[in-house]
Amino acid sequence: MTAMRKTNWGALTTALLLGFSAPGVSAAPKYIFYFIGDGMASAQIHAAEAYLGARRQDDAEPGGIKSVALRMSQFPVQGMQTSAANDRLITDSAAAGTALACGHKTNTGILAMDPTATRPYTTLAELAKDKGMKVGIVTSVSLDHATPAAFYAHVAHRNDYQRIGQALLESGFDYFAGGGLRVDRWDGLEYAGLSDAQRYALLREQASARGFQYAADRAAFTALARGRPTLAINPYLDDANAIPYALNRQAGESSSERYQGSISLAEFTAKGIELLDNPQGFFLVVEGGKIDWAAHANDARTVIEEVIAFDDAIRIAADFGTRHPEATLIVVTGDHECGGMSLGTRATAHTSALEILARQHLAHDDFDDQVLTPYLARHTPAPPDIPPGLWALVSSHFGLDGAGLTTTTADDLSDHARSLLEAAYDKVAHDHSDGSAEADALRYGNHNPFIITLTHLLNRRAGIGWASFSHTAVPVPVLATGVEAWRFDGYYDNTEVARRLAAAMRVELGP
Ligand SMILES: [Zn+2]
Structure with missing residues (x-):
């Protein structure tokens, strides 16, 4: 199946995927992209694909279009991971992020530490940094949210935003971009009585003191230059300091100036490539964080637009990989399913009409x-x-x-x-x-x-159903392409995603 898939990456990559690259034979990939769709499993991916198909042709047309494949679905290697936490079958983003970042199980709520929250786990991003690679963290939600934080913060409670924010500034990583920080949740006495704007001003001062360049509008974002660590925050943030939903930004384009100048996940990804590229390579984590939030709200149209926006970011990486086929590895997965989303409902049985969501x-x-x-x-x-x-x-x-x-x-x-x-x-x-x-x-x-x-x-x-307002234990796809992508074939636990990525990078995650 792998060999029959069409890839744009040329003969070299195809040869690697056919298994000519045994472990240790090829070089470790120089450019690594780790895409995590929060709350994204097969249902979320295929809802977007079936929606795109339904916009083109009625699915009841015999022989007609049923779906349009996203870029990620065209990756030649497809695996599947189970997402359980140490303390529950149904995980949260902290335990799942820890598994994906560190290759270890932990309890829900804990970031990059063992289940007793006494011993820190080493993260792939830290190992990449130690190896001399540049490291970037991009997300559509706040940069201190559980999934991105699992790569740089070691804390007992995912809601300890002040400590996570400090860990971000002290990480030594090179590029943080996307949403803001939960400065509204900083509970130190020194912040008491300060407005969010005042708190952001202090964040900016602290970042500058550590050598960061800082962008919070499109002009500053465009002017970002290589050579300094970067903190780039979207000019528009929702109540939770995340980038507004893609669907709302589209509505803004046609009906108002509401989100004029907002920066997409794809643009933050492209800027990351531009700023991080260097002879030692880079490790870039990109989270589509609001697929999960829209699924919690059982809002299928919004889920679909978030998945498409996430895939647009993946497309940027895939195009880069086409230009650097001998050096690039792209891994895409989710941290868990959310909503118990189904394509098909009791009310609609075997019929669907996804175009209605438009x-x-x-x-x-x-x-x-x-x-x-x-x-x-x-x-x-x-x-x-x-x-x-x-x-x-x-x-x-x-x-x-x-x-x-x-x-x-x-x-x-x-x-x-x-x-x-x-x-x-x-x-x-x-x-x-x-x-x-x-x-x-x-x-x-x-x-x-x-x-x-x-x-x-x-x-x-x-024709879209929802079984839950919360996460579920439905297994999550792993989609990979490029150098060492063959490692991600099969059915395995979420800790294995990180372990296989560590093997590809030639680094040790530790016990
Ligand atoms: Zn969630």
């Missing part, structure tokens, strides 16, 4: 902040039932019609679907509780009941 124009968070919350604030006291104005917003943002607003019957909600949305509205607008916390938890999780009901109704119509 009717959604904002991700769950911006629909809340920009549309729903302002609407409810303008209309107090809230009417007993969903008012026509709100139905109009549901129609324009999700393509669902519960009030006979449009002439297309395909978007009409059934009586049952309408009653579900009315119940959710009642909850949000009147803080109504029917006394069943268990029923609410099953229906809405800890999300806005109105919005989660909207995404559920739209997703179900499209």
Whole structure:
């Protein structure tokens, strides 16, 4: 199967993948890309591919297009990893990040330390640095979030953001880029009473004192030069200091200046290559961190756009690999599945209509902040039932019609679907509780009941189901191409991803 796949990497790479490169024979790759899609397993990847296919042709067309392969899916080596933590079958990003960064199991919540949180584990990024490579960490969420932090911080609690931020500055790594830092969670007395802007100013001072160049807008980002460690933060950050969702940035392009000048994960990746390239090579970690967040919110359209944005970053690395086929290794994986996402539901059985998801124009968070919350604030006291104005917003943002607003019957909600949305509205607008916390938890999780009901109704119509608001233990693909990619074939544990990468790099992770 490996040999039959088409690769653009030329005969040399093809030969390596055919097994001509036994361990120890070829040189260690000079350029290593380690892509981690947070919350990304097969369902998230293939939902994006099937959506792209459905945009081109109805899947019910016999012989027609069913999906369009992402760049990562075209990698010649495909493995599969299990993601369990030391203390649970279903992991979190701290334990999974530790496994992927260090090749060791730990308990959920712990970063790059053993399950007793007394002994630090060495990370692949640290070993790459020791080897003389330059090291970069890129993510669409905050740079101190569990997955990226597992490569440079050794802490007992993933929420200890102040210590993680210090570890970032003291890491000696060369390029940190993407989201910001959770400065709002720094709990030292010296930060008491300071605004986030003041805290960022202090971060910038501390970074400068350590020799970092600092960019927090597009002009400064464009002007970044080689030779100094770099901290580059997107000019727009959400409530959790992450880059706004790709879907919201697209909406901003057409309807407003809202995210003008925002920097994509692909651009942060390209800049990393530009700044890190040197004779000793580089080790670049790139996390698509918000696939997970959108999956927690059971928001399929947003998941899909995050996966595509992640794949766009992978494409940058793959193009670089095409230019340096004898020196590049790209490994793509996820840390765990999220949401229990399925392609197919009880309601839709064997039919699907993923193109319907295109009717959604904002991700769950911006629909809340920009549309729903302002609407409810303008209309107090809230009417007993969903008012026509709100139905109009549901129609324009999700393509669902519960009030006979449009002439297309395909978007009409059934009586049952309408009653579900009315119940959710009642909850949000009147803080109504029917006394069943268990029923609410099953229906809405800890999300806005109105919005989660909207995404559920739209997703179900499209043929996307969700079994959970949390992570699951579904195994995660590992996709690899380039020098030493053959090592990632097979079915193995997540610690093995790091161990096989260490073997490719000719470094020792330690016991
Ligand atoms: Zn998560």
